[in-house]
C-alpha cells in the first residue's frame with residue numbers, strides 16, 4: 001500500500017484522534033525507516049521515544065522470535081519466566097523492590113495512582129496527588145486528571161477528584177500547596193510532551209525532602225525519560241534522588257507494549273492480592289523483548305556511547321542555534337532527549353515539514369519545540385547527516 005492508500009483508509013476507518021503527518025512506514029533498521037513510497041528517513045524521534053535501541057534491534061528481535069515460538073501468553077493466575085526475569089532486572093538495577101507489569105505508560109501511572117490512594121487510605125484517609133503544570137501522564141481518566149494540561153481534559157469533565165497541579169520546577173510552590181489530604185507528588189524528571197523542560201538543579205531532591213517531612217510518596221514518571229534516554233538508565237540517577245515509585249513504558253520493550261510500576265518494599269504492599277491487575281501485563285513476548293532491551297541497555301558500551309552521542313548532538317544543535325539565532329530561542333534537554341525551542345510555532349512546523357521532505361523525522365511538541373530524540377545507538381555519521389538536514393530546513 002502506498003502512503004496515499006494508507007491515508008485514505010485511515011480517514012475512512014479510524015477514530016480520528018491523532019493529528020497525523022501523511023507518511024506511512026513499512027520497515028525500519030537501526031536509526032532508519034523506509035516509508036511506504038520507498039523513501040529512506042532518518043528517525044530522530046525513535047517512534048515517539050519507544051525504540052531507544054533503534055528499529056528491529058537484532059538482540060530484541062531474536063528474543064521476540066524465540067519467545068513467540070515457545071509461549072506467547074499465560075495468565076497472571078499462573079507463573080511465567082519472562083516476566084520474572086524482567087522484574088529481576090528492574091529490581092537489580094533500580095531502587096525498587098517490587099514491580100507491577102502492564103502495557104503502557106498510562107497503565108503504569110494508573111497503578112501508581114491506585115497504589116498512592118491505598119497507601120493514603122491506610123495512613124489517615126489521604127488521597128490527593130499533586131502533579132505539575134505542563135506535565136503529561138497519559139490519556140485514561142485518572143491520568144488526564146493528573147496531567148497538568150487543560151487541552152487533554154477538555155470535554156471529559158467531570159474529572160476524577162483528588163488531583164491538583166503546581167508549577168514545575170518550583171519546590172516551594174509544591175510545599176505551600178500541601179493539604180492534610182495530600183498523599184503523593186507525581187512528577188516527570190524532565191517534562192517531555194510539555195516541551196522538553198529540565199527543572200532547576202536540586203528540584204527533585206527538594207521534592208524528596210518535602211515528601212519525607214510529610215509522609216508523602218514521591219512518584220517519578222520516567223515513561224519518557226527512562227531506559228537510557230537521558231544518558232543513565234533512569235533520569236533520576238543524575239538528580240541525586242530516590243523515589244518511592246517509578247513508572248516506565250515507551251522504550252522498555254524497544255517498540256513492544258510494556259509498562260512497569262516499580263516500588264520500594266515499604267510502599268508496594270499497599271496493593272495487596274485482588275487490588276489491581278491487567279490481563280496482558282507481564283505477557284511472555286513483550287516481556288522477553290523488555291528483558292533483551294534491558295540487557296542491551298546494561299551492556300557496558302551502550303550508555304557511555306549514548307552519552308557521547310548526546311554531547312555531540314547537543315553541540316551541533318547549539319551551533320545551529322547560534323547560526324540561526326533569529327529563529328531559535330534555545331536548546332534544552334538531557335542526554336538524547338533534546339528540544340530545539342523555536343521563537344515561532346508556525347516556523348517550527350514548517351521546519352519539521354521541510355526536514356521530513358529531506359529525509360529527517362523530528363517531532364513538534366508544546367507548539368514550538370522540535371523534540372529531537374534519535375536512538376541511543378545512532379552513529380556519528382547519521383548524527384551529522386541529521387544536523388545537516390536540519391540546517392537545510394532552517395535555512396530554506
Ligand SMILES: Cc1ncc(COP(=O)(O)O)c(C=O)c1O
Nearest residue numbers: 104105106136137138192223224
Ligand atoms: C511522561 C509520560 N507519561 C505517560 C505517558 C503515557 O504513555 P502511554 O501513551 O504509553 O500510555 C507518556 C506518553 O507520552 C509520557 O510521555
